[in-house]
Amino acid sequence: MKRLIVLSVVFLSVLTNTRMLSGEPLTHTFSIVAYDQQSEQIGVAVQSHWFSVGSIVCWAEPGVGAVATQSLVNVSFGPRALELLKKGTSVQEVLQELINSDEGRDFRQLAIIDANGNVATHTGEKCIADAGHIIGKNYSVLANMMLNKEVVPAISKAFEQSSDPLAERMLAA
Numbered sequence: 094m095k096r097l098i099v100l101s102v103v104f105l106s107v108l109t110n111t112r113m114l115s116g117e118p119l120t121h122t123f124s125i126v127a128y129d130q131q132s133e134q135i136g137v138a139v140q141s142h143w144f145s146v147g148s149i150v151c152w153a154e155p156g157v158g159a160v161a162t163q164s165l166v167n168v169s170f171g172p173r174a175l176e177l178l179k180k181g182t183s184v185q186e187v188l189q190e191l192i193n194s195d196e197g198r199d200f201r202q203l204a205i206i207d208a209n210g211n212v213a214t215h216t217g218e219k220c221i222a223d224a225g226h227i228i229g230k231n232y233s234v235l236a237n238m239m240l241n242k243e244v245v246p247a248i249s250k251a252f253e254q255s256s257d258p259l260a261e262r263m264l265a266a
Contacts, residue, residue: 123236123248124150124161125266128210129259130231135159135208138263142238158184158207164220164237165200167191174205188213202226204233229253234266 122141128134137159139150146163152171153159158178162170170191177187184205192198192215199217202224206212210231216224224237227249234248252266 121236121238121240121244122146122150122163123234123239123244124163124204125232125234125248125252125263126159126161126204126206126212127232127252127259127263128206128208129262130210132259133208134259135206136259136263137161137206138266139163154179156208158205160206161204161235162201163235164202164217164224165197167195167197167201167203170195170201170203174203178205178207183207184211184213188215202235202237204235206231206233 122143124139126137135153135158137151137153139147139161149166149168150161150163152175154175157175160171160174173191174187177190184207187205188203191203195201199219201217202215202220204214204226212228212233214226214228214233214235216226220237223239223242225245226233226235227245229249232252234245236245236248248266252262255262255265
């Protein structure tokens, strides 16, 4: 039985809003979509300085897939991606359809994973630096407004090095 995990790490956003770097508040958003082959779980998680961001970034449906949309979020990406996946559209085709139809694509980030662990990801050229993504086996991480370019690989490494259940691996990331 395929199961779904959706995590919104809101408690971290409260902590990070109070931290400062060179007099500027730390601001950032990072997310992960992932699939665990052994348990057949699909998951999506987000952490951000924006309060309650999980309600617009994370989209998922058991047996279908999971979506993370961030960096000037296009909320329509979540439901549209899941509907296209239900119709049998590949993750790459879903990503292309959504990005090609969006005038704000250069400012957006989007990661899609299907119920088999196939992943497609986009980071627009005009996302606030440092921004980027990594696609790994059965997962993708997205990040923007990072302190430096070392953050995205660190998120990926934390996920890959954990052998815990999917929810804990996403929290580690």
